[in-house]
Amino acid sequence: MDLAPLSQEQLSSILTSAATPSELYDTLSQYEGQALLLADSNGDQELLSLFYSFFFFSHLLIEELSEARMLTKRIPQNLVENNSLLQNCTILLRAVWQRSHEHVYRYLREMPWPEPLEPLVQRYEVYFQNKTLEELSCTYEAIRPETAASYLGLDSATAQQGNPDILQKFTNCGWKWDGEAKLLHPKPIAPAHGPDDRNQVKGLREVMVLLGKS
Amino acid sequence: MGFDPVQVRYAGSEWRELVELPFLAIQPIREAIFRLDPSCSLFTSSHLLLVKLCLHARAYRHALPILNKPICHFPAGPEQNQLENQQPTLRTRHESSAQVVRNSSGLSAKVTYREHLEYFLNGAMIYMVVKQWKKALHFLTIVISSPVINSVSMVMVEAYKKWILVSLLDNGKLVQTPAAISSHTIKIYRSITKPYVTLAGAFESGDFSRLEAEVEIARPIWHTDGNTGLVLQVVRAFEKFRYHKLGKTFAALTVSDAVKQAPSRSGRFTNTEQFIATLIMSKAVNATLSHPNDLQKSTMLRFSNLGSSASALKDSLMQSQLVEGSWSLASLMGHVEEGDYVLGMSKEYVENLQRNQKQPGGPLKGGKNVGSFSGGFDIEEDIMGDLC
Secondary structure, three states: OOOOOOOHHHHHHHHHHOOOHHHHHHHHHHOHHHHHHHHHOOOOHHHHHHHHHHHHHHHHHOOOHHHHHHHHHHOOHHHHHOOHHHHHHHHHHHHHHOOOHHHHHHHHHHOOOOHHHHHHHHHHHHHHHHHHHHHHHHHEEEEOHHHHHHHOOOOHHHHHOOOHHHHHHHHOOOOEEEOOOOEEEOOOOOOOOOOOHHHHHHHHHHHHHHHHHO | OOOOOOHHHHHHHHHHHHHOOHHHHHHHHHHHHHHHOOOOOEOOHHHHHHHHHHHHHOOHHHHHHHHOOOOOEOOEOOOOHHHHHOOOOOOOOOOOHHHOOEHHHOOOOOOOHHHHHHHHHHHHHHHHHOOOHHHHHHHHHHHHOOOOOOOOOHHHHHHHHHHHHHHHHHHOOOOOOOOOOOHHHHHHHHHHOHHHHHHHHHHHHOOHHHHHHHHHHOHHHHHHHOOHHHHHHHHHHHHHHHHHHHHHHOOEEEHHHHHHHOOOOOOOOOOHHHHHHHHHHOOOOOEEEEOOOOOOOOOEEEEOOOOOOHHHHHHHHHHHHHHHHHHHHHHHHHHHHHHHHHHHOOHHHHHHHHHHHHOOOOOOOOOOOHHHHOOOOOOOHHHHHHHO
């Protein structure tokens, strides 16, 4: 199938039409060849940096950190050298890679991301927050609100003072607040993208049949 | 856009630059492999080409759909007389491409033994980049346990070096050498890869300074072998596996006691609790943390949280892994049955069967019951008789 030529309008249209992050990644990955050719012929630098930053965030949204790292190495170096947007992507990746939650939130919120990229940046922040909440709920049996808040990019000082708004964010997820001990008791949160249970039971039955066969 | 063959002569270097961009070739080759054989179970020369291009272009994820499919067949060569005599009808549909793609068909170039080893070594390298250590280890195991006559090849030695490092990264220790490798071959491997064996010994001893010293001494070797990155990852994984070991000794202890038991020699981590939390969050360590009421007291670290509420999530994860495994197993069984059938029809097998029939004590004495694996598919004696 012929791809529409790469343009800023096309990128916006891909972003709005992709229903899932995987779909977004798949569509953008088809354009990497075009981008490479464009870069090779010293084409529109702004368009290229926008494409690569879109593509970079689509990697983050599907948790392909190793591949995102490789993408930063595949981007033509002459493009990266004078491009603050692509350099910021690399800085953000380092923070995500090192699981430095504080830096991830700071970079996502404070770096000057271009307007067309904003929806993806915000989407990733929400994704990162939810993922961290899921992980945190399985990591701690009891946690101080300021620690939990720092992992989620919320105001630690306010959380330490027992701010009800912040506490409510956790209790809404089923966590329990022990006001006396000033501790939150997390309840493990199932991943939002978990497979259907009925399919699993059916699948398990088939595993047993296969094992019986052999 | 039109292509003008005359005009392109004025842009020779640009033309070559374009043709030599390895990334552009990846997608068409991958599509071609899938179109020829959707199950991707047949190894062709295009497999190796694709994997090499992906490594060269640093587009590792593009190779995964091919690498994740188990290789079950090789293009039939002229030595497989039985199959050569049964020329496939190209216009009919076949269950597997293995019946159509032969060396003589031209769909694949002749695949050599070395190329088959290279495919698995390069495939393992891709898995290493994306940190799928188990799959990388599996691919490397295929290479190092491939049959040899007198000595091992350079590809196998390279694979053994990486096998040691990946084994440490995946398990925190050297895993058992595959049973298929003879003790003589293991001796050869070990004598050629001494610095790696010593490094593994230092890692397993739990002595960080010894590990650091071994890494430093053999630095030129890691560099020459192109394994510096892997060795550095081994050093970084050292701390993680210390906490693993701790979990085998203690059910629970405070974070400050954990630091005493497994002091951080690398000095990389200023906040130990945060480091442990990262290990747990990334599922590298199976434990939970618990803050005490008293701010002066240290956080409690509990290992093996079986029965905790989080274990339900782990069960669910295991369940989905089992289901995923079942699909691969079902697909693999189909190929095994097919291979079983081909083996049962081979000249060697029929001759062996005939020899056994002549001997007292049963038709399959001393030979493998090839036909019985395929769930009800048994080779009958009279059918075999007719064939010969």
